[in-house]
Every structure is written in structure tokens, then in C-alpha cells.
Amino acid sequence: MSVSSSVRRLTAVTAVAAAAVGAVALPAAAADHHSSYPRHAAVYISGVQADSPGWDDRSNRSLNREWVDITNSTRRAVNLSGWTLSDEDGHTYTFRHVWLDGRSTVRVHTGIGRDVESDVYQDRQAYVWDNNSDTATLRNDHGRFIDAVSWGRLDRDHRDGHHHWHAS
Structure with missing residues (x-):
């Protein structure tokens, strides 16, 4: 060799x-x-800012700094028209004429604004999300549970106080 x-x-x-x-x-x-x-569903709640930075003065700027992000992890666009986003007190936002492109996110602001592809507005003049404890729930246009995120509840399984559930 x-x-x-x-x-x-x-x-x-x-x-x-x-x-x-x-x-x-x-x-x-x-x-x-x-x-x-957590393993994510095709469309899920990817972020929440319940406590807008600065003073809670109910100004439109402050209201719009309170938001929930909805993400589509698939390659295909999803029609969100008729889908709802709600809190524990029953405040409900219904998506109208919103297509969420594949691999993209739309931010749902609480205040008043002009809807664009990446940002939609609930057109409210009061805060929706409780700073201390609340749950954001996403349902499809048939009312079927899609995803939920809760915050402010500390327990041994979720040390940061954020819980995340997905539809199976």
C-alpha cells in the first residue's frame, strides 16, 4: 500500500x-x-404589547402603542376577513378585508389609524388589553379557536407569566 x-x-x-x-x-x-x-400553528399570536410605553393618557399615540401581532407561518396568504381578536372582557375586533401574506405579520393596534398591509387599527378610544393580566384570543371566521396568549399569571410552569395555547 x-x-x-x-x-x-x-x-x-x-x-x-x-x-x-x-x-x-x-x-x-x-x-x-x-x-x-411552543410549536406554532399556521396562523398564531406572535407578540403582545399590552402596556403601551409611557403614560396611559388615552391619546391616540398611546392607544396605538398597545398592540397584538398575528403571524402567518405558511407560504400561502390567509384571508383573515371575519376572524376575531378578543380579550377576557369581551372586547372584540373583527378583521375586515385583511389578507395576511405568507410568512408575514400584521400588527393590530388599539387606537385609530389607516389600515395598511402590515398594520390594522381597532379604532378605539380606550385601552383594550389589561396591563396586569389578560388573554388575547384569536378565532377564525367560523368562531373556531385558533390561538390564545395570556399574561400576568405566574405559576411554576410559566415563570415569565406568559401562557400560549394553539388549536390542535
Whole structure:
């Protein structure tokens, strides 16, 4: 056996071993990384800012700094017309003529504004989301539960006080 064939064989063995280690190590690392995150539905509540920054003075600027983000994780656009977003007190916003493009987010502001592709407005003159404790619930145009996010309830399972539920 020549030196060059020994080097080639050693290189091939090393490459196979590295690939095998990578194949075993990568899924374990990926599984650990994602196990702490909720698995998202196609359309879900991706963020909430219940307590608008600054003084709660009921100005339109302050009202619009209170918002909920709705994200579409699929590649296809979703027609949100007739879908609702509500709080625990029954305040309900109904989406009208809103198409959420694939892999995009629409922000639902509490105050008054002009709807555009990335931002829609509830046109309210009072706050909706309770700063201390509330639940944002998203339902489709048939009233079927899609997703919900709660905040302000501390327990041993959710140390940050945020709970997230998805439709199955």
C-alpha cells in the first residue's frame, strides 16, 4: 500500500466519522434548542404589547402603542376577513378585508389609524388589553379557536407569566 492511498483512506475514514458525529450531534442540539419553544400553528399570536410605553393618557399615540401581532407561518396568504381578536372582557375586533401574506405579520393596534398591509387599527378610544393580566384570543371566521396568549399569571410552569395555547 502506498502512502498516498493510506492518506486517502485515512481522509475518507475521518470524513465519514465527522459526518456520523455531526448527524448524531446536530439533531440532539436542535431538539434541545426547540423544545423550550411552543410549536406554532399556521396562523398564531406572535407578540403582545399590552402596556403601551409611557403614560396611559388615552391619546391616540398611546392607544396605538398597545398592540397584538398575528403571524402567518405558511407560504400561502390567509384571508383573515371575519376572524376575531378578543380579550377576557369581551372586547372584540373583527378583521375586515385583511389578507395576511405568507410568512408575514400584521400588527393590530388599539387606537385609530389607516389600515395598511402590515398594520390594522381597532379604532378605539380606550385601552383594550389589561396591563396586569389578560388573554388575547384569536378565532377564525367560523368562531373556531385558533390561538390564545395570556399574561400576568405566574405559576411554576410559566415563570415569565406568559401562557400560549394553539388549536390542535
